[in-house]
Amino acid sequence: MEKKVAVYICSGCGIGDALDIEQLSSVATSDCKAPICKTHPNLCNPDGVKLIQDDIANEGVNSIVIAACSLRVMYDVFNFQGVVLDRANIREQVVWSHPANDEDTQMMAEDYVRMSVTRVNKSELPDPYKPEQEMSKDILVVGGGVTGMTAAVEAAGAGYSVILVEKEAELGGFQKKVTHKVTFPYKEITANDVDRLIADVKKNDKIKTYTGAKVEKLVGGPCVFTASIKQNGSVAEHPIGSVILAAGWQPYDPANLDKKLGFGASPNVVTNVMFEELSQSGQIGRPSDGRAVRNVAFLQCAGQRDPQHLPYCSSVCCFTALKQAIQVKQKNPGSNVFVVYKEMRTPGQGEDFYRKAQQEGVIFVRCQDPEVKVSGRELMVEAHDELLGEKIVLGDLDMVILATGMVPVTAFGEDFKAKEKKEGEEEKSDVPADAILVSDVLNLEYRQGPELPGLQYGFPDSHFICFPYESRRTGIYAAGPVRRPMGTAGAVEDAAGAVMKAIQCVELTSQGMAVHPRVGDLSYPEFFMQRCTQCKRCTEECPFGAINEDEKGNPLPQPTRCRRCSVCMGACPERIISFKNYSVAMIGDIIKSINVPDEYEEKPRILVLCCENDAYPALDMVGLRRMNYNAWVRVIPVRCLGSLNLVWVADTLSKGIDGVLLLGCRHGDNYQCHFVKGSELANIRLSKVKETLDRLVLESDRVRFETVAITDYDKLPALLDEYAERLVEVGPNPYKGY
Structure with a gap:
């Protein structure tokens, strides 16, 4: 479009006291050839905004430079539709950080006006991207456990249609195996009510559920995904707007634990997950003969916070051990129950539950390195009690329960890619055996791989401070224990958070806007293909998998996946990639x-x-x-x-x-x-x-x-x-x- 540039200089907030505003205006009109330049003592107040709006309406101004405060503030005030706009930051980065009425300060402000006018002269209004195919706002939820079902119910409650895919024959996930749980205010254990959540899903007519199914293929991008769902030998296709990955977790393989923890040496040494299965009958019996237990020891951090196994804390094991210890005490008040721990991690009001276990008679032993001894049918634990300062022996035990940790149901990332371990191949110490899996959750048809890129420990990559739930694949949001270790309370919160991100994604994308972190950006990369040399740098360097390739190596951009970071622009040696602004x-x-x-x-x-x-x-x-x-x-x-x-x-x-x-x-x-x-x-x-x-x-x-x-x-x-x-x-x- 033919540009008519106007420069507006604010003299408020000390700007007029520190700069020669008349000289600054001269730079705008003489050096920059701006036909309009006006000053105002407070541009962000209604009078100042009206001044700009009147010039847009009456003078045909379509390119605006506002020389005032930082572009990071007043962005809602200086929001004029249909014009190219730039902000010259002469407040925070000039007059507030440099001496007033100084020659160098004045020169700096003048340069920022020149730079800003150049930017608007070289910018065009971006046109929002509108794909040829019809856009969908339906939400795909992968995983039918507590996280996935909560996400489905929350999304449906917000008015969105949901496709819920669960690989098992029934909904419920791991919680189907759990008889009791700990809920706020963390003072009692209560019966598990997962069946109520399952019923809520089944009766909701906005949720279409597939059980015994898998996502065979996921192609496209936000609002233009197509999910191929395989169930009972047949495949159904659904247009999808965004995806919530709630595939859950699996327990760390206890066969990999150190031998001194005793797993495999006695049938009465079990994991916390195996304990849940044993308690399903309502009785807690010794695995070897079913006899009611009288003496039980729980060993915490079995393979966790250990560089050779799981270097991280799984966050729920202390709560789980306390709950299971109380279950034993309530079944047999005369039993002796010991919890051997490194540190008890029950933050916040969880401390009340720790006190509850003490009141029930559970005995706590702090020890960093316990050892399980098995001699025939005899089972004991040797531990150095740090509080007593001496070695103790917990003998005549009926059962030892090892707190193994949580591993995402499919491990992600370069170190955890689908590989079959060759016969005789030595296990890598930094890659858990559980990670040697065939990746088979999302099956993305992306040039960059079929699953989400991952962090060091196999969880999908997500910036833990700035954008939880986000993954490196736009429109796909991880939630629940597949994102990080957490209990059911955290999973319910996570599900709601991921749903909000998924909804934000479909709503912004349907308007041609970018999602986090450049929310609302209408620009997208344009490729001048005549000069493309098929070097593949744009596809290899794009952090978000927004560019595929054809068989000749030509880039195939998928704009709805794009986060507008412009990494592809920096990567291209031929400079064929640009944005309108x-x-x-x-x-x-x-x-x-x-x-x-x-x-x-x-x-x-x-x-x-x-x-x-x-x-x-x-x-x-x-x-x-x-x-x-x-x-x-x-x-x-x-x-x-x-x-x-x-x-x-x-x-x-x-x-x-x-x-x-x-x-x-x-x-x-x-x-x-x-x-x-x-x-x-x-x-x-x-x-x-x-x-x-x-x-x-x-x-x-x-x-x-x-x-x-x-x-x-x-x-x-x-x-x-x-x-x-x-x-x-x-x-x-x-x-x-x-």
């Missing part, structure tokens, strides 16, 4: 719009390419706390550092800018990147920048990568100042003035 060329032009003083003026320039998720808000927080940093800095927020194209580094240095600093999220095992791999990919790409620097005959110190969390704001001023000092040592960029 974000492109390689656009950022290049913004860099070129920065005014670079002559070297004799001794005013170096530093370009900061800054992740919009953590580093940019951290810089805002520096301003909010009135902390100062070097005025040579010019910040360009980017969607993700994974969108970095190395041509930006070349553009920056050839422009005469003295240094390039990349501020991104932490990467690695405990990554903090909202787009999973973006920061890591930027670091990898930057390792190849030496070639660019050598070609330009420039020092490698001019380009640096730093990881920044939002909580690191207090470290940023020193980091920026130290980097500026290093550039002074290196000397001016020899390309200044060219």
Whole structure:
């Protein structure tokens, strides 16, 4: 469209006191050729907003620059439909973080106006993506346990049709094997009421249930998924909007436990899961002969929190042991029941249940390394009691119950891919035997694999702080013990949370919008295929599996899967991928719009390419706390550092800018990147920048990568100042003035 640009400069919040507003307006009209430039003492109040709205309606303004506060605030106020809009942050990152009425501060504000006008001139209004096929808002729930059934009931209650798939012949999952449970307020054990939840599912006409079934194939993306469900030899296809993975868990294989725990040495050494099966009859008898038990020992953390088995805590085992110990005491009040533990983990009001077990007469022994001794029919436990400071022997035991942990029903990820263990092959110590499974839950037809990518321990990858339930496959949300170890109370909460994410996904996608974290973004990647070299980097580097390939290696984008991170844009060496409001060329032009003083003026320039998720808000927080940093800095927020194209580094240095600093999220095992791999990919790409620097005959110190969390704001001023000092040592960029 033909652009008519208007620049609006706010003089409130101290901006007018710190800057020459008249000079700033002159930059907008003279340097940037904006036909309209207006100032206002408080742009975000109704009068200021009306000023902008009147110009849109009466003056034909369709491209707006608001030079005021950060784009992270007042986004609901400055929300004008049908116009290209950009925000020049001259409050938090200029006047609140630099000296007032200073030449360098003024130059910084002027540069931000130039950069912002360039951005709107190079942007187009995005058109929401509308697929050719009809979009579905139905929700597929995989797994018919407590999590899956709760999710189905919650989704149906919100008005959405649900397809529920359970691999077993009956609904209920593991809870069908459990006679009693512990519920809030955690003071008594109660009869399991899973049958009531099953009845709720069966009578709900919005829920179509498949039992004894599996998802044979899942193709497409949010709102355009097609699920092929196999049941009794026949296959039914359903259009699906989003998916909740509630496939549940399985117990860790006790055969892998250390021999000193006694499993297999006596039939009377059982697991906590086997105990539940034994108690189904209503009697708790010794497995070897069925005799009522009198002396019982529960051993906690059997293989858990152990690098050789399960390195994590399964969270429910302490509650389960307390419940089972109370069951034994209630069946036989005269019995001796011992719980041998490392640490009792009953947080919050769960402490009341721990007291309940004490009141029932359960005896607790703290020991880090107990040993089970089996001699003929005799069964005993040797333990060093840390509280008594001496070794004790629990003898004449009828049963020992080992608290084995929870493993996701199918282990996910690179280390847990479907592989058959070859005969005679040695077991890897860091991969549990349970993980050597054929992956067969979702059966995605994705170039990146048939299941969800996973974390180190086989749970589907989900950023534990910023977006629980999210997986790396857009529109597929994990919930319940398949996501992380949890009990039924946690599973019910998890189910409701995942349903809200699934509903959000179908509603946003049906409008052509992105889901978390760029919620509401209407742009999507466009491919100029005539220049594609089939290098496959976009498909390999996309963190979310949003691009498949045809038989010739051409990318096949699936826009409803796209999170708009722009990692594909940064990956493409031919620069054929762009967004209407974000492109390689656009950022290049913004860099070129920065005014670079002559070297004799001794005013170096530093370009900061800054992740919009953590580093940019951290810089805002520096301003909010009135902390100062070097005025040579010019910040360009980017969607993700994974969108970095190395041509930006070349553009920056050839422009005469003295240094390039990349501020991104932490990467690695405990990554903090909202787009999973973006920061890591930027670091990898930057390792190849030496070639660019050598070609330009420039020092490698001019380009640096730093990881920044939002909580690191207090470290940023020193980091920026130290980097500026290093550039002074290196000397001016020899390309200044060219």
